[in-house]
Amino acid sequence: MAxxxxxxxxxxxxVITASKxxxxxxxxTSAPPNTHVCPVCLAMPGSLPVINEAAVRATIRTGxxxxxxxxxxxxxxxxxxxxxxxxxxxxxSQYDMPLCVDGWIDIPDGEDTKRLRIRRVHxxxxxxxxxxxxAHSLIDDNRSGMPLMEIVTEADLRSADDxxxxxxxxRAILRYLGVSSGNMEEGAMRCEANISIRPEGASTFGTRVExxxxxxxxxxxxxxxxxxxxxxxxxxxxEQVHQVTVGWDENRRRTVFQRxxxxxxxxxxxxxxxxxxxxxxxxxxxxxxxQLPELPDxxxxxxxxxxxxKGDDVALLVQERQIADFFExxxxxxxxxxxxxVANWMVGELFRLLSEQEVADGEIPITPQQLADLLMLLxxxxxxxxxxxxxxxxxxxxxxxxxxIIRRRGLRQISSESxxxxxxxxxxxxNPQPVADYLxxxxxxxxxxxxxxxxxxxxxxxxxxxxQLLMESLEGRRHDTEE
Ligand SMILES: [Zn+2]
Numbered sequence: 435m436a437x438x439x440x441x442x443x444x445x446x447x448x449v450i451t452a453s454k455x456x457x458x459x460x461x462x463t464s465a466p467p468n469t470h471v472c473p474v475c476l477a478m479p480g481s482l483p484v485i486n487e488a489a490v491r492a493t494i495r496t497g498x499x500x501x502x503x504x505x506x507x508x509x510x511x512x513x514x515x516x517x518x519x520x521x522x523x524x525x526x527s528q529y530d531m532p533l534c535v536d537g538w539i540d541i542p543d544g545e546d547t548k549r550l551r552i553r554r555v556h557x558x559x560x561x562x563x564x565x566x567x568x569a570h571s572l573i574d575d576n577r578s579g580m581p582l583m584e585i586v587t588e589a590d591l592r593s594a595d596d597x598x599x600x601x602x603x604x605r606a607i608l609r610y611l612g613v614s615s616g617n618m619e620e621g622a623m624r625c626e627a628n629i630s631i632r633p634e635g636a637s638t639f640g641t642r643v644e645x646x647x648x649x650x651x652x653x654x655x656x657x658x659x660x661x662x663x664x665x666x667x668x669x670x671x672x673e674q675v676h677q678v679t680v681g682w683d684e685n686r687r688r689t690v691f692q693r694x695x696x697x698x699x700x701x702x703x704x705x706x707x708x709x710x711x712x713x714x715x716x717x718x719x720x721x722x723x724x725q726l727p728e729l730p731d732x733x734x735x736x737x738x739x740x741x742x743x744k745g746d747d748v749a750l751l752v753q754e755r756q757i758a759d760f761f762e763x764x765x766x767x768x769x770x771x772x773x774x775x776v777a778n779w780m781v782g783e784l785f786r787l788l789s790e791q792e793v794a795d796g797e798i799p800i801t802p803q804q805l806a807d808l809l810m811l812l813x814x815x816x817x818x819x820x821x822x823x824x825x826x827x828x829x830x831x832x833x834x835x836x837x838x839i840i841r842r843r844g845l846r847q848i849s850s851e852s853x854x855x856x857x858x859x860x861x862x863x864x865n866p867q868p869v870a871d872y873l874x875x876x877x878x879x880x881x882x883x884x885x886x887x888x889x890x891x892x893x894x895x896x897x898x899x900x901x902q903l904l905m906e907s908l909e910g911r912r913h914d915t916e917e
Contacts, residue, residue, distance in 0.1 A: 436634040437669070439662050440642075441591035441627055443600060447614040448560065448622040449492045449581035455559040456483030456526065456579060456709075463622075467574035475559075475579030477522035482708050485510070489581035490533065490712070492613040493557045495722055496583060497534025499607050499729055500552045504719045508533050509711035510557075513701045519562040519573060527558035527584075529703040531711075539607075540731065541599040542749075550600060551588040558582050563621075583614070589628070589639070594658035597627060601651055602753070606730045610755045618650050627658055630675070631665045640665070640675060645689055647681040657682035661689050733758055741765060741773035747781050760798055767806035771813055779809060783823055787830045800829050808836040820893050821845040849896040851903065854887075857895070858903045861886045862911075873912055880904065 451461050457474035473481040494504055511529040537552035560580040565572040585604065591597055605616035605623060616623045625648055630640035645661055648654045660682075665675050680689040705711075728736070734752045737743055743751070752758045761780055765773045784805070788798070808829065812822040817840055825839045840846055848854055861883060862869055872879035880901075887900045 435670070437631040437666055438634045438636075439592055440589045440630050440632065440639060441593075441597060441658065442589040442642075443587045443591060443597060444626045444628070445585045445601070445604060446560075446624045447583045447585065447608055447616060449489045449557075449583055449613055450615065451486055451488045451492070451581055453486060454579040455486050455489055455557075455581040459579065461580055463576070463580075463620075465576055467572070467576060470576045471578065476575065477524075483526065483706075485709060485712070486581055489557060491722065492581075492611070493533045493555060493583050494714070494719065495611050495726060496585070496608065496613055497537060497555045498719075498723050499611055499726055500534070500537035500539055500555065500585070502534035502537030502552060502555060504534055504714055505531065506714055506716070507531060507711060508714065510706045510709045511703045512706050513558075513703055515701055517561070518571065519564045519578075521562065521573075521575065521578065525559060525561060526706055526709070527703075528556035532556035533714075539600065539603055541596060541603055543596075548596070550590045550596075553586045553588050555583060555585045558584060594655045594662070597658050598651060598655045601625060601654060603730065606753050610727055610729055618648075621649075625654060627654070627661075629658060629661050629665070631662060631669065640669075641677050643675060643677065643689075644679045645682055646679060646692065647683075649684065653682055653684060656687060657689060660687065664689065727755075737761070741777075743774055743777045747774075747777040750781050750785070751777060756798065760802055763802035764805050764809075767803050768809050771806075771809055775809060775813070776805070779805070779826070783826055784830075787827060791830070799831075800826075800833075804829050804836065811836055811840065815849055815896065816840065816847060817845055818847045818894070818897060820888075821847065844892070845894060847896050848891055848894050849899055851899060854891075854895055854900050854903055857887055857890050858900065858907055861890060861904075862907055869908065869911065872908055880908070883908075 448463075453459060454461050454470075454475055457472050459470045459472050459475055462470065474483055497504055508528065508531050510526050512524040513527045513529070514524045516523055532554040534555035535553070537555070538549050539552060540547040540549050542548075560577050560582040562573050562575040562578040565574065587600070591600060601618075601623075608614040608616045608623070614622060618624070627645045627648070628642045629645065630642035632638070632640040643661060643665065645657050648657050661680070668675055676694075678694050679692045681692045682688075683690050730752045733755075734748045737748045737751060737758065738745060751761050757780070761773075761776060764776050764780070765771070768776060784798070791799070805826070808822060808825055811817055812819065817825065821840070824843070824845065825836050828834065828839050828843075829836065865883060865886060868879040868882050872883070883904055884897070884901060887895055887904065888897070891900075
């Protein structure tokens with residue numbers, strides 16, 4: 435039987451602020467454990483929380499970027515539960531009046547795009563962090579009370595790929611806004627997926643399973659794909675799917691049972707009596723809307739229109755704002771050069787170097803001017819493409835200027851016909867067999883002879899000129915033999 439997969443996503447993103455959500459403790463995540471704690475974030479009797487305005491603004495900006503409505507009234511609620519990482523016994527969150535509701539986000543869907551509805555974006559405080567070491571568990575309360583956004587979609591996703599595209603797009607938006615690092619490996623962005631399957635065409639939903647503990651984009655894709663297959667196998671044997679929470683086991687590559695699912699009324703939500711409800715003035719919200727930066731979709735559309743860069747390349751260039759900015763700055767610095775050439779070198783060689791180097795996301799160790807200078811030298815024929823790759827790698831690892839590296843390493847391209855003609859003649863004289871092969875119609879021999887010319891010039895021959903000379907000499911010999 436054919437089944438349809440239904441997925442809803444919940445993403446928690448740490449909000450970048452100077453202080454915690456309801457107290458003055460520093461929100462620096464690199465501090466030694468339990469050094470940033472106070473009576474408020476530990477909820478000591480008599481302590482009173484105060485709402486962090488910067489976190490509220492960051493959440494509203496996120497909601498606006500996700501095309502949400504910002505209701506005029508909002509409030510904070512206590513979500514009561516007992517867990518070792520929650521010394522307070524409750525978490526301040528938002529229940530029925532979140533900051534942002536009813537938005538959407540577009541993700542790629544083949545050649546087209548698909549619109550996913552965003553149900554809500556709300557603001558809450560993070561819990562402490564548990565560290566398990568052997569038989570002991572340690573707790574770091576620095577994270578307790580840190581501002582955390584929760585972004586919830588409607589059940590509009592249909593596959594593991596949808597989930598991957600959604601998270602990629604969402605993270606890009608959070609980073610463009612500067613509201614969260616979106617780093618999943620560091621736990622700054624955590625995601626849960628609710629998955630159910632149903633026979634194709636059915637109008638009711640199947641029983642859903644919640645997956646937690648997915649610590650990378652890759653894990654999300656694998657965990658969802660695994661869970662879809664697990665549920666399908668159960669249904670096909672006539673068994674039931676139970677409503678439970680499972681965790682993704684990265685080592686065993688499977689989901690494992692964690693606990694039976696809790697329901698909203700298990701938490702006994704009630705408005706936090708220590709915090710005032712907030713009224714969000716329209717003037718302020720509209721002001722924030724006007725001040726949003728250019729977001730990934732708008733930037734992609736503009737780069738394609740203004741610079742004529744290919745769609746696939748644009749999609750890669752806009753994933754990080756710094757990368758897109760670097761592209762535009764390089765195009766401006768490289769007067770007269772086709773923007774697509776800059777895009778090709780960035781998406782190809784520069785991305786390869788970045789992925790090998792493991793630099794921080796969005797960080798680039800060279801300047802747009804350095805790349806522009808290099809590409810101009812290539813364009814003018816001073817070096818060939820192979821040499822340009824070498825120079826780029828050295829600029830990337832050790833810095834300097836393209837001109838100086840080319841001079842020091844003797845990479846300047848040999849384009850002079852007279853210089854190259856001598857090399858070609860020598861290569862032909864030293865390789866009679868490949869020459870004979872070529873003349874007998876074995877085209878592959880030309881590649882070998884080209885390789886010999888490049889070798890003899892230590893890679894500096896202008897490939898177009900060398901190939902031309904080689905062909906002319908060989909064709910000349912063909913006539914000689916035919917006569
Ligand atoms: Zn505190």
